[in-house]
Amino acid sequence: MVLGWLLLLVLALPPGTRSVKDCFFCELTDSLHCPSTHMSCGEEEDCFTGHGVAPGLGPITNKGCLRSTSCGHEQPVSYMGVTYSLVTTCCYGNLCNTAPRPAGTGMAGATTGMALGLLLLL
16 A cells, blocks of 8 residues: 555656756757757756857857756857857756747646556555
């Protein structure tokens, strides 16, 4: 019985809260598509997406892991000989710095996990 409740609890947790956090990584790019690979973060790091702007030029972006204390800060970065103002936005789940998901899709996994856990208890 106790094992069933523990399984239910683990399955109900949102993805990214169960183990080591992985994030998408890509170097600074001015492409609309940030070609990403997976990377593992350190204990005090979160996934981030950086968006940079420079007057009269298109935006740049990058992704990866960043210390939690550095999230949300604006910093100058150099890309292709131009200084951009880069702002990082952090998120707190496994591979959470992918493209935005449609509203409501995050709860589908938790609901499914709870339903499976309840079936195992019966």
